[in-house]
Amino acid sequence: MKLYVAPYAPNPRRVMMFLAEKGVTDIDVVTLNLQEGEHRTDAFKQKSPLSQIPTLELDDGRALTESRAICTYIEALHPEPNLMGRDAFERAFIEMWDRRMELLFSMPLMMWVRHGNPVLAAVERNQNAEVASYNQGQAMRMAKWLDGELANRAWIAGDRFTIADITACCGVDFAKMNRWRPGDDLPNLKRWRAAFAERAAGQVAA
Ligand SMILES: N[C@@H](CCC(=O)N[C@@H](CS)C(=O)NCC(=O)O)C(=O)O
Structure with missing residues (x-):
């Protein structure tokens, strides 16, 4: 299998961190240069029609895009250590938290960067300062809420990673x-990030 990624790109990193926690090393990692548009070639669109990474290409040519779908596939191939839930309730509970983190926290953080950071102008071709500012506000509100949630538990979906x-x-x-x-104004989120750094996933370069 081949996994297409790019340096600094957060969604490919999600899959790389998932693989690190699982200890999976038998996937070829192919690095694309987004600034130079290597993900927008016709050949790559055959694998990823929206020109997005991560893209996982199976040995038989089938492909998966969407980071969470790729993680679901990896979890099925390598069930341990479990990262997505063991029974019906736990699977749904972890999915609930994962969707909250993706849609309500990470997405606004990413949109803030994509629309607000000039380094990404070549990738986000329609940068808009108002979009950046709106998403920054959403993300900061969510960070405060999450900090309160983490006051009573170690990890986001409970007592395990x-x-x-x-x-x-x-x-x-x-x-x-x-x-x-996360700084001293978000002490629980800061503690959570420090604990993350000690794990295998925490060793994957940002
Ligand atoms: N929902 C998708 C988002 C994928 C995505 O936005 N990938 C970015 C890199 S982090 C990308 O391919 N950007 C290239 C572009 O938008 O031109 C996922 O979770 O995989």
Whole structure:
């Protein structure tokens, strides 16, 4: 199998962190240069019609895009350590937290960076300062709420590490490009990020 990624890109990093936690090393990682549009070639669109990464290409030529779908596939191939839930309730509970982290936290953080950081002008070709500002506000409100949630537990979906932690971390780390990271005003989020750094997923370069 081949996994198409790019340096600094948060969604491919989500999959790379998932693989690191699983200890999976038998996937070829292919690095694309987004600034030079290597993901927009006709050949790559055959694999990823929306020109997005991560893209996982199976040995038989079938492909998956969408980071969470790729993680679901990896979880099925490598069930341990479990990152997406063991029974019906836990699977749904972790999915609930993962979707909250993706849609309500990491997405606004990423949109803030994509629309607000000049370094990404070649990738986000319609940068809009108002979009950046709106998403920054959404993300900061969510960060405060999440900080309160983490006052009473170690990890985002409970007392064990799951995909929801990986998803949140992708957004948090991407926002470093806009010089933001959880500080002393968000002590529980800061503690959570420090604990993340000790794990296998925490060793995957941002
Ligand atoms: N929902 C998708 C989002 C994928 C995505 O936005 N990937 C970015 C990199 S982080 C990308 O391919 N950007 C290239 C572009 O938009 O031109 C997922 O979770 O995989």
